[in-house]
Amino acid sequence: MLSQFDYVKPLVLNEALAALAKEDNSYVLAGGTDLMIMLRHNAINARHIIDIKGIPELNELRFIENEGLTIGANVVVNALVDSELVKNKYKALHDAASCLASFQLRNRATLVGNICNASPGADLPPALLVYDAVVKIASVDGVREVPLVEFFTGVKKTVLTKNELVLSVFLPDPGDNDASCYLRQTRLKGHDLSTVGVACRLDGKGKVAVAIGAVAPTPLRLKALETAINEKGLSGETILWAADAINEHIKPISDVRSSEAYRRHMASVLLKRCLVTLTGKEV
Amino acid sequence: MTVAELKNDGKACAMDTAHISSARELRVVIDLVVNGERVIEEIEPNMLLLHFLRDRLKLFGAKEACGEGECGACTVLMNGYAVTSCLVLAVEANGAEILTVEGLSKGNELSILQQEFVFQDALQCGFCTPGMLMSARGLLDNNPNPTDEEIHEAMAGNLCRCTGYLQIFNAVKRAAEREREEREE
Ligand code: FES
Ligand code: FES
Numbered sequence: 001m002l003s004q005f006d007y008v009k010p011l012v013l014n015e016a017l018a019a020l021a022k023e024d025n026s027y028v029l030a031g032g033t034d035l036m037i038m039l040r041h042n043a044i045n046a047r048h049i050i051d052i053k054g055i056p057e058l059n060e061l062r063f064i065e066n067e068g069l070t071i072g073a074n075v076v077v078n079a080l081v082d083s084e085l086v087k088n089k090y091k092a093l094h095d096a097a098s099c100l101a102s103f104q105l106r107n108r109a110t111l112v113g114n115i116c117n118a119s120p121g122a123d124l125p126p127a128l129l130v131y132d133a134v135v136k137i138a139s140v141d142g143v144r145e146v147p148l149v150e151f152f153t154g155v156k157k158t159v160l161t162k163n164e165l166v167l168s169v170f171l172p173d174p175g176d177n178d179a180s181c182y183l184r185q186t187r188l189k190g191h192d193l194s195t196v197g198v199a200c201r202l203d204g205k206g207k208v209a210v211a212i213g214a215v216a217p218t219p220l221r222l223k224a225l226e227t228a229i230n231e232k233g234l235s236g237e238t239i240l241w242a243a244d245a246i247n248e249h250i251k252p253i254s255d256v257r258s259s260e261a262y263r264r265h266m267a268s269v270l271l272k273r274c275l276v277t278l279t280g281k282e283v
Numbered sequence: 284m285t286v287a288e289l290k291n292d293g294k295a296c297a298m299d300t301a302h303i304s305s306a307r308e309l310r311v312v313i314d315l316v317v318n319g320e321r322v323i324e325e326i327e328p329n330m331l332l333l334h335f336l337r338d339r340l341k342l343f344g345a346k347e348a349c350g351e352g353e354c355g356a357c358t359v360l361m362n363g364y365a366v367t368s369c370l371v372l373a374v375e376a377n378g379a380e381i382l383t384v385e386g387l388s389k390g391n392e393l394s395i396l397q398q399e400f401v402f403q404d405a406l407q408c409g410f411c412t413p414g415m416l417m418s419a420r421g422l423l424d425n426n427p428n429p430t431d432e433e434i435h436e437a438m439a440g441n442l443c444r445c446t447g448y449l450q451i452f453n454a455v456k457r458a459a460e461r462e463r464e465e466r467e468e
Binding site for chain 1: 309311327328329330331350351352355358364365366367369370371372374375418421422436437438439440441
């Protein structure tokens with residue numbers, strides 16, 4: 001039995017924002033796949049639930065050429081998996097969406113919920129990070145945009161204040177000749193967060209971007225490593241060097257999913273596999 | 284300039300636009316369709332869909348095992364898509380169509396999918412079976428010609444502690460073939 005709360009399902013955004021600002025202990029409900037678990041464990045004291053699924057503008061999933069892809073707060077993960085456009089333009093995101101939790105959960109879980117939950121081992125953030133995703137946030141005081149790299153502040157912590165609601169995530173159009181992938185290591189397919197998850201992107205200009213999950217309190221974009229790789233040039237030798245060097249950029253811990261040593265090993269292996277996949281280089 | 288409106292229509296989550304009320308409520312009336320029959324009930328908002336089905340409607344097919352979306356024993360179809368009903372509030376199902384394992388057979392006649400679970404020995408204790416059947420139903424309704432990989436993917440959220448996974452896979456695959464044959468007739 002869940003503790004008692006009241007429930008409201010606004011049909012317009014302003015109503016939702018007003019409800020959120022009005023009372024403490026208000027929680028936003030979209031897919032609910034993380035929220036229900038927190039309620040069940042009494043991990044949060046929710047007195048008011050604001051269901052945002054009645055707000056049509058949050059259903060937006062739209063791509064505009066030369067601009068980019070907008071993913072609204074109500075867009076479920078399987079909608080991304082089913083999208084040919086996401087598969088062709090944002091392969092890493094498609095990979096990550098395809099391996100998130102189980103099929104049933106992907107029918108409910110939203111991408112925005114996945115980032116708001118801010119689990120260090122979440123699958124979607126690394127894929128979003130290599131695409132320079134921007135988070136659009138609203139409250140009664142107005143709208144602000146925060147780059148995803150600045151969005152996570154710690155384990156299960158984000159820059160969101162309790163009055164704020166994420167409207168959407170925006171990914172710039174990567175243009176043509178852009179390739180990316182997301183690879184993860186997990187204990188059990190279909191049920192677990194990743195032990196380590198690595199996203200790599202090779203953009204149209206031949207520049208590499210790397211992001212990684214489950215090796216620090218927040219998902220990380222490894223800018224320093226990217227710069228070094230790009231300066232060296234993407235040879236087989238560089239790939240081997242990078243697979244080694246990645247360990248200086250991460251701070252994994254040991255927990256139920258893995259030891260620190262294994263995480264370090266897998267970060268290295270996955271980075272190598274990603275770069276080999278993207279470049280076709282032999283190592 | 285291309286503007287692509289991507290498909291985000293049929294999914295269980297974004298789809299449900301039924302309105303309750305903009306007032307905060309501690310009791311709500313929900314109006315939904317369960318296994319083809321309209322149901323109107325007053326509930327508290329903290330009631331899970333799983334408990335609504337089992338305790339209120341006495342539909343005991345969906346099982347509660349983990350209660351956290353890990354095992355799939357509570358799987359039902361919501362607006363045609365498989366969801367774990369332990370992670371859905373009953374109030375979220377307002378306006379929705381719910382299908383549980385009880386809605387699969389026609390009277391005493393088992394559906395093709397259920398028959399194949401019997402023929403392929405896809406159940407032992409049977410505890411996971413209602414959830415397995417509903418995940419499979421959700422798959423075949425949305426994708427009548429699934430590849431082996433798609434079957435594995437759709438069923439990966441359902442655990443079987445008796446571990447007859449191969450038989451379960453075979454049952455779904457065979458059911459897909461038979462349903463296809465039946466449609467072509
Ligand atoms: S009881 Fe719902 S997934 Fe296990
Ligand atoms: S048949 Fe026993 S749990 Fe699956």
